[in-house]
Amino acid sequence: MFVHSSCKFRSDMEKVVIVTGANSGIGLALCERLLTEDSQLRLCLACRNLQRAEAARSALLTSHVDAHIDLLQLDVGSVQSVLNAAQQIKSRYSRIDFLYLNAGIMPNPQVDVRAFFKGLFSRNVINMFATAEGLLTQQDRLNSDGLQEVFATNLFGHFLLIRELEPLLCQSGHATRVVWTSSSNARRSAFSIDDIQHRNGTEPYSSSKYASDMISVALNRHKNSQGLFSSVICPGLVMTNLTYGILPSFFWTLIMPIMWLIRIFTNTFTLTPYNGAEALHWLFLQKPESLDPRAKYHSLTSGLGTNYTQPRQVSNYEMLCYGKPSREARTVVCCLRGFIYMQLIQIFCVLMFVFQMDIDGEMSEVLFSKLLELETVVRRKLSERNAEDKAHQQYLRDIE
Numbered sequence: 001m002f003v004h005s006s007c008k009f010r011s012d013m014e015k016v017v018i019v020t021g022a023n024s025g026i027g028l029a030l031c032e033r034l035l036t037e038d039s040q041l042r043l044c045l046a047c048r049n050l051q052r053a054e055a056a057r058s059a060l061l062t063s064h065v066d067a068h069i070d071l072l073q074l075d076v077g078s079v080q081s082v083l084n085a086a087q088q089i090k091s092r093y094s095r096i097d098f099l100y101l102n103a104g105i106m107p108n109p110q111v112d113v114r115a116f117f118k119g120l121f122s123r124n125v126i127n128m129f130a131t132a133e134g135l136l137t138q139q140d141r142l143n144s145d146g147l148q149e150v151f152a153t154n155l156f157g158h159f160l161l162i163r164e165l166e167p168l169l170c171q172s173g174h175a176t177r178v179v180w181t182s183s184s185n186a187r188r189s190a191f192s193i194d195d196i197q198h199r200n201g202t203e204p205y206s207s208s209k210y211a212s213d214m215i216s217v218a219l220n221r222h223k224n225s226q227g228l229f230s231s232v233i234c235p236g237l238v239m240t241n242l243t244y245g246i247l248p249s250f251f252w253t254l255i256m257p258i259m260w261l262i263r264i265f266t267n268t269f270t271l272t273p274y275n276g277a278e279a280l281h282w283l284f285l286q287k288p289e290s291l292d293p294r295a296k297y298h299s300l301t302s303g304l305g306t307n308y309t310q311p312r313q314v315s316n317y318e319m320l321c322y323g324k325p326s327r328e329a330r331t332v333v334c335c336l337r338g339f340i341y342m343q344l345i346q347i348f349c350v351l352m353f354v355f356q357m358d359i360d361g362e363m364s365e366v367l368f369s370k371l372l373e374l375e376t377v378v379r380r381k382l383s384e385r386n387a388e389d390k391a392h393q394q395y396l397r398d399i400e
Contacts (some may be wrong), residue, residue: 005174015040015042015097016097016098017043017098017284018096020047020074020101020103021025021103022046026181029276032047033058033277033280034281035063037281039066042200043067044070044071044072045070046072046103047070047071052069053071057069057071062098074249076161078144086165087164094169096175099161101179101180101212104153104181105149105205106150107139136386138204140198147197148199148204149216150207150208151196151198151208151211153207153208155212158180158212160220167390171227172227175288177288178228178230180216186209186210186393187203188220188238190203192207193370211367213366214367215367216293216296216367217359217364219350231291231297233279233296235276235279236271236275237259242322242379246263267287267303278299282309298310
């Protein structure tokens, strides 16, 4: 349902921006930056918890007193909630300019402590913090729709929302932007096209984020001609509620000084939600025709605290962390010694290349088809369940 929605939508004046997961972290930081950029936009905070959404709205109105902010209850992990929210959106707005798909979960993260400390004092420390590869696993579970919870929340719920909102997203003569918040943890090795929900794996978060990268590519192939343009961003390493849930609080107390030190030498440690939202905000200012449909746009922060966005076209993600440096870089390696110097060379190798997402075009099409098939199945099951509930309620009324 909508809360705090004004009576009239001035379609000729306002851009309509919907942000899922907008009540905290990167989502809330994005909303703050968007309102600073354009005070006339119509901003919709689509959140599962309306109480937290109301608190976020109040915080935004403190600094933007005349802002037009609507609240919408949306749990992207629930098919029924997505369908209800989409119906509300279609009844409220005549178009959508930006749809930021930011909501996501990483339930029950578990860290290999031994691998963590081993990586902390190795030359791969940057890669460890940036991707959690070989370090982080999660315990997933089924939701009420019979879907894997991480898959449903991070990917399928957003995909279904797009499908439901196509009448507003695909309009002749109007360009609409869909922007996915992905992750550097989105790795092809964690994803299987034969197990798209990651029922049999231990890295559902990584799998779901890689799948969202692929779906963005597929959406551009199918929908660019209809005015829908999809992009993917990576916020960098950001300290949010999701991040803090990975390790005990005393761990963060111990390693935060190290992370701030590393930030001097690498641009991927954005650390704050405001910095992490840089690429999301940057895409708001770009024309869709100027963007690369296969690029992942990274939020980056220099050692001096300057924020900027850089598209990286990764053809092989391992090159990002272990790419062969130039002859000049190899010469530098021979000259430098010690732990810190090896970190600098590791970072230097990363910054020597421009990359593209490690996406197989054929696989992205297969995934797109599989999600369409799953959508049909889920809709049928939901219809049957609703019919059974209705019949049961009628039975209870009859016996009263």
